[in-house]
Amino acid sequence: MTNSYCVADYLLARLTERGVGHVFGVPGDYSLGLLDRILATDGLEWVGTTNELNAAYAADGYARRECARGGPGLGVLATTLGVGELSAINGVAGSAAEQVPVLQITGAPATAVVEASAAAHHTYGDGDFRRFARAYGEVVHARAWPSAADAPAEIDRVLTEALRHRMPVHLTLNADVVSAPCAPPAAPLEVEDVSDPDALHELAGHVRRRLDEAGGPAGVVVLAGHLADRFGQGARLRELVADGGVRSATLHRGKGVLDESDPRFLGLYAGELTPGVAEVVAAAPLVVGVGGPGPDGVVVFTAPPEDPARPVLVVEPGLVRAGADEFAPVALGDALAVITAELRRHPRATAPATPARTRPEVPAERLDQRALWTTIEQWLRPGDLLAAESGTPYYGALAIRLPARSGFLAQGLWSSIGYTLPALLGAQLAAPTDPGRAVLVIGDGSVQLTAQELGTFGRRGLAPVVVVVDNRGYTVERAIHHPEAAYHDVAAWDWQELPAALGLGDALVVRAETVPALAAALDKARDDPHRPCVVQAVLPEEDAPELLTAVAAVVARRNAY
Template sequence: MAPSVTPTVTVGTYLARRLEQLGLTHLFGLPGDFNLGLLDELLTGSALRWVGSSNELNAGYAADGHARLRRGPAAFVTTFGVGELSAVNALAGSFAEDVPVVHVVGLPSTRAMADGALLHHSLADGDFGHFVRVADEVCATAVVVRATGACTAIDRALMTAVGSSKPVYLGIPADVAVAHVPAAPLGRPLRVLHSDPAVAEEFRVALTDFLGDAPEVTVLAGPGLHRRHLEERVRTLAAQNGVRIATQSASKAVLDESHPATLGVYAGRFTRDPETRRRVDEAAPLVLAGVVMTDFLTGSFTHGFDPDAAVDLHLDHARIAGAAFYGLYLEESLRILEEVLEARSPRPEPLPRRAVTEAVPHVAAHPDGPLTHADLWPLLQDWLNPGTLLVAEAGTSFYGALELTLPDGCDLLGQPVWSSIGYTLPATLGAMLAAPERETVLVIGDGSAQLTVQELGRLLTLGLTPTVLLVNNSGYTVERAIRSPEAVYQDVVEWDWTKLPAALGAPATPVFRAETPAQLVKVLHEVRADREHAAFVELVLPRDDAPDSLVQLARSVR
């Protein structure tokens, strides 16, 4: 009898299959001589769709945006040294904002690295660990895969990305990418996000005791809920008698802003509604769900509540008045919270509905005067459709978006924790590939766009139909509001923005320009009438004009 042959696959193919099992459909990145063989293995015979980027930073941003809109991690591929270092800023943003991104790096061969060969793209010192150590600072784990144990190394890294909701680094040497490994492990799905049953029961008992018979429970919902795609669970909580829900700015609209249980956005002293601030600061009990306590999200640390006196639900553990419950994922702790609230006896009476003022369409006081933020955002609010994905760049765009009351079903995508300007344009590409059916509107400033605008060409030539609103206010408005508004370093080069789509490969894209409220109303009407195409709109605003919330933030920083 002939001996049985154990089925094998290459390491690159194994990784591709595991990514597919996690639901990935797209792979972002750039080719380089050290990752070409790896790319062939990843893409040959797999369903992964390659999305080339203009540079590695953009690829990382696109993967970040992709992961935020899909239920699971995203991945991008770069080459060793010059490629991977270009992506470090994107990885740091994903780490700071809890986004599971897999950074796959094609490395030189195992022999070349072991011999300390003075290769190109290296520091010519024979040490090939420099860049892995850099990645280790901004990733949950950084692993160089060897042929022996490759399957285990890949599986552990992918489970870490999903479990921690953080980026991970997989360095794969050129020879390892094509080395054969057993295919058998692929028959067993990766087991991720399983809470410890004993810890879950301890948490249930402690939570029941902590909440007691409180007639009203206030929940502050943070961006962790988006990372775990728990929006539906939030809506279920909001339907419970006695529950009120406020959101952080990074999770604005996680609950429809017309919902009777919503309290609006909470940001310490920057909270727009004093009643919202009072209810959160004085809440007893208070539940923090996926909350992040950074300066921009707490009104420069002016929050009036004590996290150590609250129920604090994190991505991978929970706390009740300081007592920790490790091994309990947010999905499970939120489910237990729902069940404990449902089991209250006697059940609280429904809370009175908030008074809702009927929306009145905005009318500019000076329709033919200069377009200002005071008119831009109300006009945009009137124009947005329910269900829209609004992407807002750090700075004037994000803080202007915070002043909107978004229609039901809308989401706000931004990066308020890391706040790296230029993030949103590539992130819009990734987000739209994850949810192409969603109407998507990007608002980005001129200074931010100049960092990553190359990706506009890819965004417009893939058949996607975003509306891109380019806020041209002649420079770095946020920095001007903080200090030295007349300084030369606050200026950017003036571009002919409306010619950009054609220059970047999309000459058929409709382009518009608006300098007055009346022109903006006309442009938005024309854009709405043609939903079959993308649109690029240049909005010309005064240099020093800014949304009120951004002015407050600048004063705080100053």
């Protein structure tokens, strides 16, 4: 590769300009030239993963963590054409479903090979090099396969689309295009939303009138969804709730967006599945839904009740609406600032504190789902990052309260099992100096899909706490249908030996069958923050969190089981 400034340098300059510090992936012969440039770029690190799917998960977790911390929020992975990009496509599809900005870079053969429709490995041998890019067209928000001449403009276009819409994009670069000379970027990318001042003024008047009708902050309930974090406005939303003195709840995909230690925090809102919170929301004169207030998950929970006389104030990226009234274009951060200002100037009393939640007593010995999550809730500290895998871990996590300044990582809609382990790798690399512990709770079935990435944690010097819920199979599926069926079973792994075999040789590994054993293992992990910890938590086979049991019943009815 030439040492002169080239297309790869242009792309990497755009990435570092947006604060990207890591690129995940697996090397392939069509992408090696790009990887050379990555290794030579100051401030950018290559993170080799065990497969491309895990790279996509890691890039997704990286982007989520960056977005939640208010950063530019872009995850990047690089693969080779065909085998690599198809291996990654499930992870990228999850980013699309969950609105996570990820750039998937595919290395392709040289332009002359592609234009000649020559036979080449990692293809069908029929000269069609573009079928896999076409497949990505059904998954990503934007894609490009540029020539050397239009590469800078196309790079800027797809990156702008990813950042503006918080969605994944796909960029294919021929091996010779990577090294083609070009000029450096002339100016930074312009991707921030701009609000119409008139729309903001009209919104302020609408909010002022609605607050008067609601009796001030005491009549307001805020429902928080995941897009507040995706668009980097989690801190501003927390400021609105705290300074405005309003009650609040999270939709299940918005878990972790709000300060759950706030005395006015109600908990999870899942419609008919959370009747106590649903009653408060239904009775509120003004409901403000921020970043995803509608039907919102694997099971479509009851949406906030709509009353034409007092419609929900829906705050979305670029738009605020209330019934037939719409205010646009309005950037999400500007809309939250307007609502906060109106709450602050309102003279009436703030909402009362929520009655203190009574924690269930933990049995002295028996370890079950309730005891597991009560123990974890009591152990978590401010600033920790909790990752909860799809299945029993996700629904168990939804029922606990996180301490202040905590993070939460999960895939509530796409729900691809195995996601959270490599996603936590990306999330930790996005925030390596965060003082809290990174904690993963994952089922014994899910972990078998991506466990090989434990070695990458070790290679990168990361120290997660991994709690493997050993209940001998897919308990979430048992809860839905035919719990005795053989298809729910998984092989039993030797967790005492496995972490070292996978490259996590210095890990503390503990088998916990009782509550005291689990608590002791977690305390020992807290005392040694630089040492990874793997806890095999042995639970009953068919025991499930209460919320999951209710959701499973809905799923079973929907699927006519």
